[in-house]
Amino acid sequence: MRYISTRALRSDDPSLYCSASRAIIRGLAEDGGLYVPETIPLLSREELSSLPALTYEDTACLILGKYLDFDPHLIRTMVQEAYSSFDSEGPVAIRPLGSGPVSVLELWHGPSCAFKDMALQLLPRLLTASLQHEDIQDLIWILTATSGDTGKAALEGFKDVPGTRITVFYPHQGVSAVQEAQMVRQQGTNVDVVAIKGNFDDAQSAVKRLFSDTCLAERLAQKHILLSSANSINWGRLLPQIVYYVYTAVRLGTPEQPVDFSVPTGNFGDILAGYYAKAMGAPVGRLICASNANNVLTDFLTTGTYDRNRPFYKTSSPSMDILVSSNLERLLYLASGGDGPLICSLMKQLSDRGRYTVPPELLHRIRQDFSAGYTDDDVTSGTIRYVSETFGYLCDPHTAVAAHIAFEDVKQQELAGQVPAPMVILSTASPFKFPETVLKAAGLQEAEGFDALDKVSGNYQLPIPAGLASLRDLSRRFDKVMEPSELDSLFL
């Protein structure tokens, strides 16, 4: 399978294509676009009928094999290693809520307790195999800015992986107590964690500056070091996420009765993987884009205008506090039939003026597959309580955002006299990752950090996930706090 940039100006020039390995090593294309596969491979009728009986790992091997040029045995080894670090319920668990049409798909049984592990346990393996495939011997240095969840998942994925090192940058005093403990107590010999004075955007821009610093790249090249990113713009992060949509859709749906998915969305990576699963032929119905008060995507999917010129809110679902959803670029490319010149123009408008409007036909096409909604923190909190009291199920605030939009959607279908389609809420984090918010939602006495973990565990009779419980016995290893302008000194 060949890959091409979303900003490629023509598709008939073979020099514009690259291999899957190159796309994974580079992350971002040189023209600033994102890599997409040349075509979307289809699942055959036979594959679709055998899929419901396959394990998660077998499903992953089948899907990954269609997009990568690696030997099938190598893919199998990578998949097995990646998901062996998940707990005994993993890699995914489907939980029906009561006897209605709604289920929860738990994606947080990996080491960091967030869905980022689904991709970040595989990415280092895909990257290492890609380097071998391309005969590149340089050391890969991963730089990642995080608002909380990506950092820990990337650290866990890359720790002690030969030929790599990783530095994670998080906003100083801008992540939860549990998230900070997860990062600064990280084990491994090739890892580093730095707090940046500023918010997530400051950390992100500082890292972007490092990537575009050609002097730094040259200096590092002399030492045989290549910078790369574990961000969700990398195709190697999107690809593993297609698997759980296919796995779930073939179990809960049929071609006549496809499954709707409600997805708590930030950078649009997770929900875009659902679009790929649908395009491959899996029985996926509508993809519902669930946002918090940072509802730039709700507005886009309603009006066709993407406008990032708006206030930024810090919410109780911080991993979705984002105003520039990078992976939307891939959807615009796919839905416009691969119109590179259009994507170039839209992305230039976004960087110059912070906004763009898509042609009405394009919005129409996107709305055939996507709908959207948003909640505020009060509704999110109320939903955590409602789901717990009604179904005896405890969910985290990100999952609650998607749950609220899903319930509203099902209600609308019923009011319209329809039998609601199966609806899956993607659960992207363990409730133990955000224990303070969960306690508050339940009206329990508030607590912080490990005390909050104990309270949630005691109150709901749930065990604290091993990855979080073991943090208590570890001590802090990293305490660097830096100005965004100082990061150069890390490379001296």
Ligand SMILES: *Cc1c(COP(=O)(O)O)cnc(C)c1O
């Ligand atoms: C990253 C994250 C999201 C958003 O996923 P995107 O792929 O960025 O849309 C949602 N919930 C949690 C818990 C996350 O960590």
